Amino acid sequence: MVIFTDSIKVFLSVLVKAQILFRVPFFVFSCRGIPGKKCGTVIVTAEELGCCRDSVLMQFCANKLDKKDFFGKSDPFLVFHRSNEDGSFTICHKTEVVKNTLNPVWQAFKISVRALCNGDFDRTIKVEVYDWDRDGSHDFIGEFTTSYRELSRGQSQFNVYEVINPKKKGKKKKYVNSGTVTLLSFLIETEVSFLDYIKGGYWLSFNVNLILASTGNPSQPTSLHYMNPYQLNAYGMALRAVGEIIQDYDSDKMFPALGFGARLPPDGRVSHEFALNGNPQNPYCHGIDGVMEAYYRSLKSVQLYGPTNFAPVINHVARYAASVKDGSQYFVLLIITDGVISDMAQTKESIVNASKLPMSIIIVGVGPAEFDAMEELDGDVVRISSRGRFAERDIVQFVPFRDYIDRSGNHVLSMARLAKDVLAEIPEQFLSYMRVRGIKPSPAPPPYTPPIHVLQTQI
Incomplete structure (x- = not known):
């Protein structure tokens, strides 16, 4: 077993980054435990994951959201959460606030697939809908869940979501929903890298x-x-x-x-x-x-x-x-x-x-x-x-x-x-x-293939 100290962990992470920058295929480390005795080698390789280089450009609108403001309508915005392996959620995006409307249309926004679902297309994405308040005590309107795979279907009947407020649903028998949110567009873009x-x-x-x-x-x-x-x-x-x-x-x-x-x-x-x-x-x-x-x-x-x-x-x-x-x-x-x-x-x-x-x-x-x-x-x-x-x-x-x-x-x-x-x-x-x-990278040249020498013999 090889135990890395914190310093070595930092060093390894830096080297992996440098490997990508400098186009070095791998690093080899000699591990020594007992002085004078070689304990083996550790080879660290790195690659750039293609699926996690994609970004998506999305736009949403909503219809008939709950009215939260006493003197006016709501000022709604969306909060997107990526689910984690332990079941918790992490905020990964917030839309802008659209003032005084129950039928908002939010601006299109771009987010990386890594930030949205960490490359797992079936991972749960939770979206909360809030009514913005100046003092920061935003009112919860409701929520819904989806996934990258569902969103990738684009504008369709499958991407019209009911906004549900669990508290209202538990108290009011006739409660249906707190409005709907609709996906208007979904465009995948592959980000080119250095x-x-x-x-x-x-x-x-x-x-x-x-x-x-x-x-x-x-x-x-x-x-x-x-x-x-x-x-x-x-x-x-x-x-x-x-x-x-x-x-x-x-x-x-x-x-x-x-x-x-x-x-x-x-x-x-x-x-x-x-x-x-x-x-x-x-x-x-x-x-x-x-x-x-x-x-x-x-x-x-x-x-x-x-x-x-x-x-x-x-x-x-x-x-x-x-x-x-x-x-x-x-x-x-x-x-x-x-x-x-x-x-x-x-x-x-x-x-x-x-x-x-x-x-x-x-x-x-x-x-x-x-x-x-x-x-x-x-x-x-x-x-x-x-x-x-x-x-x-x-x-x-x-x-x-x-x-x-x-x-x-x-x-x-x-x-x-x-x-x-x-x-x-x-x-x-x-x-x-x-x-x-607007300068795109040139295509990478094909990998070198050594010539095949055919050995000819006479019978």
């Missing part, structure tokens, strides 16, 4: 950018760019950790790597978007090792210099993204920063403009500074805006690297957490662009 695009040959193009300004002399231990001969500096640690995560997304492993905030040789001109490898015509580095090498080499040749401007590099990547709007390439800009920013207004405008393009931005914060400005750019709480224009979609993900340094020395677990959070929003940001533009 994995569908990856299988169809779509890949992400990563651009790596490092802030070199405002962090002191690299020869001094107080600098985040300190060139310690014995260990990686703060930027190197973040670049190595995040780079090893994201490079599995990139098909050719060639990363354009830019720095910003430095005086360049030979004339000392200030640049906020220069090639780390010193070749502006070909800023590509091979793999994260190539980026690391270019970064450390640049520290020896350039002079760190402020201010710290984000907008130039965002606009740099946006120019490439603007030329590929068909979704065949999706650009991800990785910015590693100490949190200082000198052009906040211009950066906001750049992000708002870039939100219409096939690109996302990952910001990794290094060092001990407060990252309030980076949290604002993330836009999870308040959608980022500039000059009265809001970003079309959320394209920024911020993670503070210091939160993922495990003081107990469990490097594997901390990097698994970092991988999960760095990549958390990329699939949905990618999908949001594809959905708005």
Whole structure:
């Protein structure tokens, strides 16, 4: 018997998610109980369940519901409950309230099959009908039960439901019902996933950018760019950790790597978007090792210099993204920063403009500074805006690297957490662009079949 600790359970769940993202067929773990003795292996596989990727678009109306308001009619709404294996029910959807009517028509709504019945087409779905009250004490009108299989018949005599109030039914002998609810439409839609695009040959193009300004002399231990001969500096640690995560997304492993905030040789001109490898015509580095090498080499040749401007590099990547709007390439800009920013207004405008393009931005914060400005750019709480224009979609993900340094020395677990959070929003940001533009995934190529060699013999 193999017993997993809570930490290992978390690790396994992260790896299963990463397996889907990175297209890895399986993971193999060696299990050790007694020191020095191998206790076997555990193979974890993952797949995407096709039936649970479906969503349904439904619309309902009601007729002759009970009147609950003294001075008017009812303000009805529906509450859908998914039944659980233990017999309990969980709310999975609420419709909007239709004011002052006993014959409401609710707006069509979309819900995933997983949320509605967990993929079990015969599982009971309970629907309650309420009369909305301002103080929250909504009046119960009645309820009925159905199932996904029944609903899938669409508009028919089978999907006209009597709304029953059990209390009224028990007290009033002549009680028939509290109205009826009718299914008007039922449409099944299969949601495409991030994995569908990856299988169809779509890949992400990563651009790596490092802030070199405002962090002191690299020869001094107080600098985040300190060139310690014995260990990686703060930027190197973040670049190595995040780079090893994201490079599995990139098909050719060639990363354009830019720095910003430095005086360049030979004339000392200030640049906020220069090639780390010193070749502006070909800023590509091979793999994260190539980026690391270019970064450390640049520290020896350039002079760190402020201010710290984000907008130039965002606009740099946006120019490439603007030329590929068909979704065949999706650009991800990785910015590693100490949190200082000198052009906040211009950066906001750049992000708002870039939100219409096939690109996302990952910001990794290094060092001990407060990252309030980076949290604002993330836009999870308040959608980022500039000059009265809001970003079309959320394209920024911020993670503070210091939160993922495990003081107990469990490097594997901390990097698994970092991988999960760095990549958390990329699939949905990618999908949001594809959905708005109506770009469907290409069909996956057929699996490779090795040629059959026929052995011919002479008799």
